[in-house]
Amino acid sequence: MDHQDKSHIENIEKKEIYSEEEKKFILDRLNRERLERQRFEQPSRSQRSTYTEEEKNRILQELNDKRIRDEHRKEMKRIRFLNKKVYIFGNKNYFKLKDMEREYFLEVDTCEKFTNRPSIVPLYYRTFGEMKKRDVLLKIEPNSDKIFISKDAIRVYFKPFALEDAYTPRQ
Structure with missing residues (x-):
């Protein structure tokens, strides 16, 4: 210039x-x-337009591993909510959690949004015909069909809980 x-x-x-x-x-x-x-x-x-055979195989293996993990995660999500009893209170559907100190319910609509990252979710319980709500910390693990709940968001201690199965008639 x-x-x-x-x-x-x-x-x-x-x-x-x-x-x-x-x-x-x-x-x-x-x-x-x-x-x-x-x-x-x-x-x-x-x-960087050409790759060696070793690099191609490594990339294909990584893609295959990711695909398998995604399929496994989807299958566990399907199994987690498959054949579970649905309760209807008012105009909302709920799943009931087993083995808790009282009857706690999760809204079916919120179950679709669960991730392995902890999030605050409302648990519902019945008292004298009405549904009360209690916020808990909840997460899921990709390798488990259980739902992990911590009742205290400050002192986090997750316990696994399953959803109540639908009754299947005996033959």
Whole structure:
């Protein structure tokens, strides 16, 4: 860049409205800079277009492992809620948790949103015909069909609980 271009740029920078010639000058300069950047970036992308057989196999194995983990997670989610007894109170559906000190229920709609990250979820219990709510910390583990609940969000201690199975008639 010579001295004349530099002084021309300094004069352009001070303006708020540009003439057609100045607009063309600015756009040409920006285009040159963009093309120059692309020329430097291009070789780095094209250099990595071929993989060795070992790298291909490793990438395929990683993709396959991820697919298997995802399928397993979906299957455990399906099993966790398969053939579970649904209770209807008012206009909402609930699953009942087994082996708790009282009858606690989880709303069916919230069960779809469970993840392995702990989240605060309402547990419901019945008193004199009405449903009361208690917030607990809840999470699921990908390798378990149980639901892990901590009653205290400050002193976190997760205990596994299962949902009540639907009754199957004996033959």
